[in-house]
Structure formats: structure tokens, C-alpha cells
Amino acid sequence: MxxxxxxxxxxxxxxxxxxxxxxxxxxxxxxxxxxxxxxxxxxxxxxxxxxxxxxxxxxxxxYARTNLIGRPAVANVDQVLLVISAVEPEFSLQLLDRYLTFFSWQKVAVSIYLSKTDLVSAPQLTEIKQNLNYYAQLGYQVVYNWEDFAQNLATIIKPNQIWTLAGQSGAGKSTLINHLKKSLKQKTAAISSSLNRGKHTTRTVQLFRIGHGYLADTPGFSAIDFTPIKINELCNYFVEFKRVSSSCKFRGCQHLKEPKCEVKNLVEKKQIKQSRYDNYLLMRTEIEHGRLPEYLK
Ligand SMILES: Nc1nc2c(ncn2[C@@H]2O[C@H](COP(=O)(O)OP(=O)(O)OP(=O)(O)O)[C@@H](O)[C@H]2O)c(=O)[nH]1
Ligand SMILES: [Zn+2]
Incomplete structure (x- = not known):
């Protein structure tokens, strides 16, 4: 049977x-x-x-997918572990906002991992942490220490969730995966040893069992393209804009020149980070022109 x-x-x-x-x-x-x-x-x-x-x-x-992201592609990604470097490449709020917006659009939750904290001075690190605090308050999990993270991963990754890594080239994705793999060796060994791989087969990406969920074993992707996002919907993917937009005078307010706009009001009061608003405007321009900026190609 x-x-x-x-x-x-x-x-x-x-x-x-x-x-x-x-x-x-x-x-x-x-x-x-x-x-x-x-x-x-x-x-x-x-x-x-x-x-x-x-x-x-x-x-x-x-079965129908919730999303398909990355290169090599992974389907049904629940959560991205976004690797952002403190330096080399330089810490960038613009880059961070691009990723967060993209994943918000893709309906994927994000945790942020700051790499290369050992390569910056204490004052530089403090400044970066102050910036990231804003995102923690928005609800993003921010991780500074991979050891703690690795220890708790089995409980952080919920049953059957699929996690993958993302981040700029050189940010430290492979390095982080290697750290995690090492510290999870016992738990992941089961999958690798049960498969006898041919020597010359091309591997794409493999999911590792972590606790009751999965983590993709390859770095995911570095460049993103959100030009397919509809320009009028972009503001919905900035979580704090979306939360207050019902207080804007106009329904469908784009938070540009409209009167009595709550988003602009809160930017002025410094309750919404100025850089978030500036990056929103930059992304609008980019969608209008329908292309990726040179440095992200
Ligand atoms: N000092 C220090 N170096 C790091 C850290 N993380 C990564 N690196 C170094 O940064 C370089 C790039 O790291 P990778 O892990 O290869 O970066 P990646 O994100 O996988 O890069 P791509 O494969 O190009 O997408 C390597 O030389 C790493 O050794 C860190 O936390 N501290
Ligand atoms: Zn508005």
C-alpha cells in the first residue's frame, strides 16, 4: 500500500x-x-x-507558498536574521531601512544582528546602539551577541518556522552561520549524516533543524529590489507610519504635502526618526524611477 x-x-x-x-x-x-x-x-x-x-x-x-525569497531561493520564510555590520561595510541606516521595508512587504519578520562590534570604538558602538534602539522600540529584536543568541535559538525559533539570513556582501552572514552551526553541531548532525551526498552534485541550500524549526545554511542574499512595490503602498511597510496613519486627516495619506499629517507631525516632534522619513522619500523616488541604485547592483 x-x-x-x-x-x-x-x-x-x-x-x-x-x-x-x-x-x-x-x-x-x-x-x-x-x-x-x-x-x-x-x-x-x-x-x-x-x-x-x-x-x-x-x-x-x-502547497501554496507565503513567499519565495533569496538566492538560492527559500520558500515560506517566516523570519530573516538580518546581518548589519558596525563597520566594513560602514553601518548604514539607509541600508537597514531598505531591508526592513522589503521584508515588511514580503510579510517576513526580521531580527537584526549587529556584526563586527569588535572593530569599532566604544563611542561609535554607543552611537550605533542608540540608533538601533529606535528599531527595538518598533518591535524588532536586536541581537549584539551571537553566543547568547545561539544558546536561545531553539526557543527563539518557533515550531516549524523557517529562518534565513540576509545582509550586505561582507556583513558577516557566513561567519555567523559558521558560528551557529558549530554551537548547534549536536542538534544538526542528524540531518547531515543521514544523507550520503554524491561528490560532484551541486548543492543549493539546505535547511538545518534547530529545535523544532529550521535555519537555511547559506547566506541568503545581499541585494534587494523593491521597485515592484506599489508607490502608494510603500508607507504601509514603515511600521510606525502605518500605526499612526489613521490619525492623518486624509485617508490614504502619503505623508508628503498633505495637511494635518500625523506622520510629519511626529517627525517634527522627533517621535518618528528623521532618517526613517528621509529614507521613505528616497525609496519613493527610487520606485518612481523603477531602478536599483548603482551601489546595490
Ligand atoms: N572582526 C570581525 N570580523 C568579522 C565579523 N564578522 C565577519 N567578519 C569578517 O568579515 C569578512 C566578511 O564576512 P563574511 O561572513 O564572509 O560575510 P558575508 O556576509 O557572508 O559576505 P558575502 O558572502 O559576500 O555575502 C570576513 O573576513 C570575516 O572574517 C565580526 O564579528 N568581527
Ligand atoms: Zn500622513
């Missing part, structure tokens, strides 16, 4: 998909129907598989 079970694709190699089920990992192949429909099963996809006692398991259904 054939049995159908559900699971999550944790890695894909040369046409095979490894699916974590409640009974461990099953190696499967995709049915031809996926190729015909130009639907490419992807790591992170929630799927239904058919187990065959003769050893050929098939992936029979891919």
Missing part, C-alpha cells in the same frame, strides 16, 4: 528532494506534472509525498 505524508523540503540535489517528515527524512523525486506546470519545488516548500515500499518516493503536491 502506498502511504501519503506531509513534510518540508529541506534540501534538493540533482532532481531529488529531501523531505523532513515527522518520521525523519525521505528522499523523493518530483512527479513529471511539476515540470509540465513549470512549478519548481523549492527548499522550504510544504509538500505531500507518496511513500513507496519499493523505495521510490514521489513528491505529489506542493
Amino acid at each position: 502506498n502511504k501519503q505524508v506531509e513534510g518540508i523540503i529541506v534540501s534538493s540535489i540533482a532532481g531529488f528532494y529531501d523531505v523532513q517528515t515527522s518520521n525523519g527524512i525521505e528522499r523523493t523525486r518530483a512527479r513529471g506534472i511539476f515540470r509540465k506546470n513549470k512549478q519548481k519545488p523549492t527548499v522550504g516548500d510544504r509538500v505531500k509525498i507518496q511513500l513507496d515500499e519499493h523505495g521510490m518516493n514521489y513528491l505529489v503536491e506542493v
